[in-house]
Amino acid sequence: MPEGPELHLASRFVSRVCAGVVFSGPVEKSEVSKNSEVPFTCDAYYITATSRGKEVRLTLTPIEEEGEPQARPAGKACQPMDIVFRFGMSGFFRFTAGSEMPKHTHLRFYTNETPQRALSFVDVRRFGSWEPNGDWQTDRGPCVMFEANVLSDRAFDKPICEAMLNQKYFNGIGNYLRAEILYRYAFMKARTVLDGLLPKKRELPEVKPEQGQCQPHQDSEMSLSKKIKVKMESPDILDLCHSMPMEVINMGGKGYDPEKPDDYSTFQAWLQCYCVPGMKSLRDHNGRTIWFQGDPGPLAPKVSKSPKAKRKGKKKGEDQTDKQGVKGEPPAKGIKKEKEGAQNKRVKSHSESKKTKENKRKGSRSSEGRKKQSKPERKGDAPGTTVVKRQRRRSMRTKSEKDS
DNA sequence: AAGTCATGTAAACCTTACCTGACTTA
Incomplete structure (x- = not known):
């Protein structure tokens, strides 16, 4: 769950578990990762971490021997290196036995102990990234948690x-x-x-x-x-x-x-709103689900005409626009609300893209399709709870139960 | 088996693509 707090907690975690631990050797990257290799190797180095917003920076610091910088075999001194990580949707760090390789590990730092341990960057979906010799991204604003924010x-x-x-x-x-x-x-x-x-x-x-x-x-x-x-x-x-x-x-x-x-x-x-039964949701123009209570009013997003999920193998003519409406309400009402903006002028559509218009001509986004995908509320759920919400919550619950 | 969803974002779009896994539906 990598948002700002999780990135910060990850940086604290790394600094804590790596305190006083000597790492050694090259940094190992998985073959499947498209991120760059980390050109760092050193006989003895420390790892510390800091965070800023949704980024974590690892600092690899070579340990000086008797006040002298370590010499690499080529005779060149080891240089410190910063690696800046972004976690995507699923990144996190683990510190385990070296023999234990967490699934979906994409970058590893090994200790020089016996038995070895390893700090791993794990990322199931591989949307995360790292940048050797990197710095905080310049187009990111100040950290909402630890820096003053002045909005333009x-x-x-x-x-x-x-x-x-x-x-x-x-x-x-x-x-x-x-x-x-x-x-x-x-x-x-x-x-x-x-x-x-x-x-x-x-x-x-x-x-x-x-x-x-x-x-x-x-x-x-x-x-x-x-x-x-x-x-x-x-x-x-x-x-x-x-x-x-x-x-x-x-x-x-x-x-x-x-x-x-x-x-x-x-x-x-x-959590009082996100994925909470009884809350409603819309798609914002990026296809992200926004959760809210009741009438979205002035906080509402522009509603996407074309939700993010145009999945592979999607059948022609199959509709996805139901997700744009206010969930938990009869679809026709939701769509009407969206189109006419009767109650909520801010729940409005983008101007249609060419592709969307084309799809409409083909009948791929017919109102019939919307009706077919509507889901009734289930007994025991709070009003407004949709199948999607139930699924999500069940997913979260199941994950925690399963993992434990 | 196929479809849908997920805590993000770069590239080139005003969306789409990048990924895997858990879950539901048919």
């Missing part, structure tokens, strides 16, 4: 929910943090509205509706313009972009612990 107006050229995944402005925010931040932001704004009406604001009860209850965002009246540009809103969002990931970090490693990947229960309990 351009960050608000798009709906905030889309801007939040832009690492140029919010380095470290990913999809689950987006959901949790926007969810809490909505209540923060609700609180603000009530504070203005009531004299004893400190005695206000926590504004929190019952699970599954759909509440419109209270700031929808304040900002119905097409884009959120209200500067005074940004401090709220900025605060949450810092405090939410810090909460995950401060879970004591229970949110995401490379040593205990089987215990997600604390983290799952922390």
Whole structure:
């Protein structure tokens, strides 16, 4: 689950397990990885790590012998090296016995002990990457957790929910943090509205509706313009972009612990919106699922006309546009809502691409297709829960159960 | 067996592709 907090926890993990441990020899890369080889070899070196947003930097530091730099066989001194990692969707570090090779390991650092141990970069989906002699990516903004963030107006050229995944402005925010931040932001704004009406604001009860209850965002009246540009809103969002990931970090490693990947229960309990039954979801224009409660209001994304998943072997004429609607509602209503924007002007479509128009002509995105893919709610689920949500949660649960 | 989804992002698009694995559906 690599978002900012997980990257930071990974850097802490590496620094902790590698403290005082002497590594030796070349860095080993899997054959299948398309990332570059790490041209570093040294008889004795230390590994430390730091993080910034969604990047982790390993520093390989040759150990000096009696104050002298180590000489390599060619006579050239070993030089320190930084390697900057991005974790993609599934990257993490493991520290294991050298004889134990975690599946999907793509980069390994061996200790000079007997028996050997190894630090491994594991990445099932291989979307992660590393850069030898690399530095923090220049087009990424300051770390939302540990650096001051000053947003330019351009960050608000798009709906905030889309801007939040832009690492140029919010380095470290990913999809689950987006959901949790926007969810809490909505209540923060609700609180603000009530504070203005009531004299004893400190005695206000926590504004929190019952699970599954759909509440419109209270700031929808304040900002119905097409884009959120209200500067005074940004401090709220900025605060949450810092405090939410810090909460995950401060879970004591229970949110995401490379040593205990089987215990997600604390983290799952922390989630109030992401993949939570009763919450609704939409696709943003990048095909990412955005989770929210009730009417998405001014926080809504532009809705993708062409969801990310145009999978291989997809049958012609098969529709995928159901995912664009508000899940958990009858599909016709969702689509109508999306097309007409009756209740929600921000849930709007992109202008159709040529390909989309072509597909429509071919009948590949007919409304019939949408109807066929709609799923009824199941008994026992909170209102608005869809099959997709059930699947996802089951998947998370099953994974933790299985791993344990 | 086929389809769908997933905590990300580069490249060239305004989406698509890159990947694997778990799960559901037919």
